Amino acid sequence: MTVKKKIQEDQRLQFLIGIGLILMISFICYLFINVIGYHIVALILLLTVSVLAMFFKIWPVVTVAVLSALIWNFLFIQPRSTFSITTPEDALFFLMYFVIAVMNAVFTTKIRKAEEVSRRRKERENEMKLYNTFLNSLSHELRTPISTIIGSIDTLKENSTKLSLQNKIDLFTEIEIAGHRLNKQVGNLLNMSLLESEFVKLQLDWYDINEIIYSIIQLNESEAINHNIHFEADEELPLFKIDAVLFEQILQNILNNALQYTPPNSVITIQTSYNLKECIIHISDNGKGFPEDKIEKVFDKFYRLPNTATGGTGLGLSIAQGFAQAHNGTLSLENLKTGGAKFTLKIPAELAHPKNFNND
Template identity: 50%
Template sequence: MKKLIQHTGTKNQYVFSVLSVGIVSVLFLFTRSYLDYTVIGYLLLVLVSILAIFLDIYAVLLAAVLSALIMDFLFIKPYYTLHVETAKDTLLLLLFFIIALINAVLTYKIRKANQLAHAKEAKLHTMKLYNTLLDSLSHELRTPIATIMGAVGTLQEKSTHLSEENHVKLLSEMEKASLRLNHQVENLLNMSRLESGYIKPKMDWCDVKELVYNVLDNLKEELIHHRIKVKIADYLPLFKLDYGLTEQIIYNLVFNASQYTPKGALIEIEIEYNPEVNFELEEDEVMTCKIVIADDGDGFPEEEINKVFDKFYRLQQSKTGGTGLGLSIVKGFVEAQKGKVFLESKEEGGAVFTIAFPATVMQTNSISNE
């Protein structure tokens, strides 16, 4: 109700104000033989206070004035006239009017003060998040930049005689630093696209098996000390997905697994076609494409699982570095394709990310007809 009234135009707020006072007054009209008019006055004051919580100030003032007039017209004798016979009733009516106005203004100001306080708190929270991001970026960007600059400086020094092996090593370090830098910039650009609502999936037939091996090839340096296991059925059909978004989803999950698991850890990637999997969704929707990325690392603390997809969130016990954008981008890119993403920790240790898409399917034996 609150959101509905807040999105109502000014004119409609006046109408709502008049209708509220009118309806309540008509209801009280049937009880004026049993209730003293002072009690009805208190109840009308309560109504004005409730309206002040939701409406703009002028609509509330209208309710206060209207309540005072109705109080006089319907509930103070003589009925159906604005004439007041006794000084006591005149004073009562005047006090009712003043209290209603003061009550309306004070309630409205309290509401505005609360809104300003919440807005200020939200702004401070946002600033804290962005400061966290900048602090992270100062590390995440400075390290590869320093690597590249140092390698370039060494290569440019004419007095330094490098062996072929060291020359190749420096070029390799520059390449890895460039890829790391590019990954961070891509994450920032992707988050910007998500926040602006610019993400519009371009659905086309995707060979998810080929996509997975492309990601693994791009991350071969990060995965050099990990064990990789890929489980994909030979008969896997083509899925209609956004290739670029899906590739970034798998890339971020595998990259995170490589960064936050110890050397020698196992990273498993499994792709399934199972049109009967529904993951207990509220809507009756069939998820045809299922992607599971699991590891045998430390997993996630149970109390933090619901927070890991939040923007800028990093685990309390995680190592330094990282921007906290990778998993929030995963969630955004999955939902942009009407999919779902789930995270759970294995009892024996490790994390399991499950992604499901309601993708259209084409069996590979019909490719020639496309």
């Protein structure tokens, strides 16, 4: 929890900060009372109460407002060091200060609370829009493979003796592809639930990044029929201590996004590099790239670019970024000047050169 959030939620801390601030400002003003005059002190204290009202809850602010009025009376209004007021003008001025300070504290906190309610309502409306979009996408993403599986199985059951061997192979292939698609979406849902639960515990071990990338490319062979994936292994690349399952999921989601949203015959290039502190992976393509004003949103949960083809739930890149952050790493996106987009993954990790690495 951040310090700002802790202060906003802890009312006792607000009392302490508010009272301490008023006492400190009053002391400073007291040192210069002969220069600034007690009317200016009233404005300074009133400004302090107004600023606190912008951030604190109502009771700490009201308490500070009342305290500031009493301190102003005791230390600055003649006769000083007493609560008595000798002139009608000062009495009226004190009464006006007291009323204005308290009303300002109450009204400012009320307005802030109303703005907070309005902001939450708008956020809720946006969340509902995203949720409905997600449900529509998820409905399509789940129903389509399920319908394919059920339809293929029904065809096999009803026409088993009439189908040729090739027909059966085609149907089994459709079932396999649909099963993988279904498994991918269920996996995304489980991964998102894991991230939202904030219960991601890394299982670190030494891994060869080249092998992981090759396995991801092989896993996507069927979906990459109309694309060209280019990767040249760096034999000098050291071993890295990472969570291989999460690392594979990051690369899988980025690569799947490129395969799904770039035109046929696009070239997807995977490059590896490293420094003494981190492993670096670049995944770029020569497609159309991303709209510049949408780049910051592509990692948002459920977000999908406007006018994109049907398919996907808008979770893949959000999960990839979440798993990168779980490694204390970063995942960034930029458009290439030559066309297309480039994802850059940086994962802080221990490294060891294979020839100096002894397996137990």
